[in-house]
Amino acid sequence: xxxxxxxxxxxxxxxxxxxxxxxxxxxxxxxxxxxxxxxxxxxxxxxxxxxxxxxxxxxxxxxxxxxxxxxxxxxxxxxxxxxxxxxxxxxxxxxxxxxxxxxxxxxxxxxxxxxxxxxxxxxxxxxxxxxxxxxxxxxxxxxxxxxxxxxxxxxxxxxxxxxxxxxxxxxxxxxxxxxxxxxxxxxxxxxxxxxxxxxxxxxxxxxxxxxxxxxxxxxxxxxxxxxxxxxxxxxxxxxxxxxxxxxxxxxxxxxxxxxxxxxxxxxxxxxxxxxxxxxxxxxxxxxxxxxxxxxxxxxxxxxxxxxxxxxxxxxxxxxxxxxxxxxxxxxxxxxxxxxxxxxxxxxxxxxxxxxxxxxxxxxxxxxxxxxxxxxxxxxxxxxxxxxxxxxxxxxxxxxxxxxxxxxxxxxxxxxxxxxxxxxxxxxxxxxxxxxxxxxxxxxxxxxxxxxxxxxxxxxxxxxxxxxxxxxxxxxxxxxxxxxxxxxxxxxxxxxxxxxxxxxxxxxxxxx
Numbered sequence: 351x352x353x354x355x356x357x358x359x360x361x362x363x364x365x366x367x368x369x370x371x372x373x374x375x376x377x378x379x380x381x382x383x384x385x386x387x388x389x390x391x392x393x394x395x396x397x398x399x400x401x402x403x404x405x406x407x408x409x410x411x412x413x414x415x416x417x418x419x420x421x422x423x424x425x426x427x428x429x430x431x432x433x434x435x436x437x438x439x440x441x442x443x444x445x446x447x448x449x450x451x452x453x454x455x456x457x458x459x460x461x462x463x464x465x466x467x468x469x470x471x472x473x474x475x476x477x478x479x480x481x482x483x484x485x486x487x488x489x490x491x492x493x494x495x496x497x498x499x500x501x502x503x504x505x506x507x508x509x510x511x512x513x514x515x516x517x518x519x520x521x522x523x524x525x526x527x528x529x530x531x532x533x534x535x536x537x538x539x540x541x542x543x544x545x546x547x548x549x550x551x552x553x554x555x556x557x558x559x560x561x562x563x564x565x566x567x568x569x570x571x572x573x574x575x576x577x578x579x580x581x582x583x584x585x586x587x588x589x590x591x592x593x594x595x596x597x598x599x600x601x602x603x604x605x606x607x608x609x610x611x612x613x614x615x616x617x618x619x620x621x622x623x624x625x626x627x628x629x630x631x632x633x634x635x636x637x638x639x640x641x642x643x644x645x646x647x648x649x650x651x652x653x654x655x656x657x658x659x660x661x662x663x664x665x666x667x668x669x670x671x672x673x674x675x676x677x678x679x680x681x682x683x684x685x686x687x688x689x690x691x692x693x694x695x696x697x698x699x700x701x702x703x704x705x706x707x708x709x710x711x712x713x714x715x716x717x718x719x720x721x722x723x724x725x726x727x728x729x730x731x732x733x734x735x736x737x738x739x740x741x742x743x744x745x746x747x748x749x750x751x752x753x754x755x756x757x758x759x760x761x762x763x764x765x766x767x768x769x770x771x772x773x774x775x776x777x778x779x780x781x782x783x784x785x786x787x788x789x790x791x792x793x794x795x796x797x798x799x800x801x802x803x804x805x806x807x808x809x810x811x812x813x814x815x816x817x818x819x820x821x822x823x824x825x826x827x828x829x830x831x832x833x834x835x836x837x838x839x840x841x842x843x844x845x846x847x848x849x850x851x852x853x854x855x856x857x858x859x860x861x
Contacts, residue, residue: 353412359482360411360431361404363489367434368403370492371441372660376653377499378442382578384501385596388635389650390508399657407431428481429473435488436465442495501597508598530625532755533825534697534748535706535818537584537631538737539577540713541761543570543793545786551734556742560759563803565833567840569812570796571848572763577633579603580762580815581708585615587819589847599638611641616819620704625826628696631708632689644702647692649710652681683719686710690740697744700752704826707744708762711737714771726767726775727786748801755801756825760815761794769853792850798825798836807833812848813840 373393377383411431415424440461472481496502551557552566573583574590582590582601591603600610609615617640620627629636632649640646654660655677686709693707712733715723723729741759748755765771765788772784796813798821821839824830830839 352416356415357408357412360415360427361408363431363485364407364434365400365404366489366492367431367438368400368657368661370438370496371434372657373496373654374442374444375660377496377502379653381500382593382596382601384499384505384598385601385635386578386633387650387653388508388598388638388648390505392650392652392654395654395656397657424478425473428478428485429469432472432481432485432488433466433469435485435492436469437462438492439488440465442492500595501600504598529828530703530826531828532700532702532748532752533704533822534744534755534757535704535822536741536744536757536759537581537706537708538712538759538761538795539633539708539710540763540765541737541795542712542765542788543568543795544788544791545730545765546734546795548787549731549734551738554738556738556745560741560745560757560797560799562806563800563833565798565807565809565836567796567809567813568793569810569848570760570794571792571812571814571850572761572794573814573816573847575763575851575853577762581631581634582609582615584762584815584818585609585617586613587616587816589816599635601639610639616822617641617643617706619819619823620826623823623827625703625823626701627704627706628699628702629706630689630692630696631706632685632710634708636706636708640706645696645699647689647696649685649689651678652685653677655680679715679723682710682715682717686717686736687719693740694743694747697747698751704822709737709740711740714775723775723779725779725783725785726771730765730786745799753801757797757799758818758821758825759795759797759799760818762815764788764792764794790850798833800832803833805833807837809837809840811841813843814846814848817843817846 376387376393380386410427414427444458472484476484546552552561572580574580578593578596578601579590582603586607586609590601590607590609591605594602594604596602600608602608617627617629621642626644628645629640629643630647633651634648635650636648637643637646689707689709693705693709696702696705696707711717712730714726714729714733716729716732717736718732721732745757748757765786767784767786767788768790771786775784776782794815796815817840821830821836824839830836
């Protein structure tokens with residue numbers, strides 16, 4: 351019986367320590383981290399590794415930490431457990447520490463050695479009962495850090511749910527009676543107007559061909575400074591502001607505004623009008639915040655690379671931006687491939703009157719599979735080229751699926767070279783690798799293509815992507831029939847937020 355009790359105690363505390371050290375970067379990096387990591391089943395990846403470590407800990411504790419064993423052996427086993435717990439606490443607090451002082455390789459190694467030394471000193475000097483009280487206190491502290499994260503209880507309940515893919519068919523009574531125009535809303539993440547102009551993207555096919563039948567705004571301001579705040583702003587019809595916290599299926603802004611399935615948005619407007627829609631996107635928990643789509647496919651940003659890699663980070667020397675860069679790179683091509691397939695499938699279904707697509711290009715790093723990242727500008731050019739190929743396929747697919755259609759092309763925010771990517775690339779690829787030539791310009795492209803348009807229209811006055819909430823239903827219901835009509839629509843608007851954003855110093859932490 352004592353063997354089982356000791357084995358359970360060691361396994362439980364080891365699980366708390368390992369999970370805290372491995373998952374801190376995924377679940378504690380911001381008050382909205384639980385919202386972003388909306389598929390907790392991903393943490394079961396490499397579950398056999400974790401189970402093997404827990405089995406070793408249970409056997410070691412159950413067999414070696416016994417009264418009949420030599421004091422030195424029992425003390426050494428308890429010291430190893432305490433060292434794991436101390437390192438886990440350090441790993442959870444690593445980000446706040448790094449914000450307060452430069453946490454270089456030598457300092458980190460020294461702090462880790464200090465954790466191990468403290469564990470050894472405790473096992474040497476303290477009585478066994480005191481050691482267990484310290485270990486239990488450490489375990490409870492770590493558990494409390496996670497349980498206090500906004501939305502954590504509901505998030506843990508999601509471990510029993512499946513992937514974020516749903517399929518819902520509208521009731522016949524909800525179908526609109528009058529003919530509608532199929533409309534695609536394509537959000538191309540981090541698509542920058544300034545860089546696109548400099549790279550002459552609009553002078554090359556298929557953008558050049560699209561623009562011949564499109565409305566184009568040259569001074570479009572995004573709804574937010576990051577994906578987290580911009581997508582809610584587009585669908586709400588106003589700027590959402592900085593996010594204070596988030597949990598499974600909801601975000602709350604600093605001013606108390608809420609974004610969830612019950613909030614009036616573009617999607618609830620479409621639902622009320624009886625327009626069937628599909629959603630394909632990433633980063634946001636679309637299948638929880640969007641009510642009643644015909645089909646929904648959402649891809650999370652996977653900041654968790656697996657147990658082996660995550661636990662290795664707790665001990666190895668690393669540069670400040672190593673984690674987000676390597677995590678993005680590890681998942682980016684696979685995420686794009688899945689989003690691309692789901693997007694074309696949703697567009698090919700003529701029953702979807704509106705299709706909302708949020709895709710992870712041209713957002714760095716490079717999305718092509720098996721390609722080694724180079725510099726920021728080279729990766730961004732490659733992603734712009736892939737984006738162009740995608741737009742050609744979307745255009746062909748929507749034309750094959752039915753008659754008159756429209757397609758809105760825009761972005762959630764500009765290329766954040768100064769805010770985050772310059773530092774990431776220079777620390778990873780060397781001096782100068784993070785230079786793309788960005789100024790402080792915050793504009794994003796904004797194009798509305800009509801399949802049956804005969805002439806284009808261009809607008810050089812400031813507009814805001816928050817207008818999407820009003821624009822999309824107007825296109826679907828054929829209240830806007832041409833690029834010139836869209837230009838008139840924007841000229842008649844007042845009060846849309848078009849002032850530049852003030853960038854916070856910690857903006858790199860929010861994607």
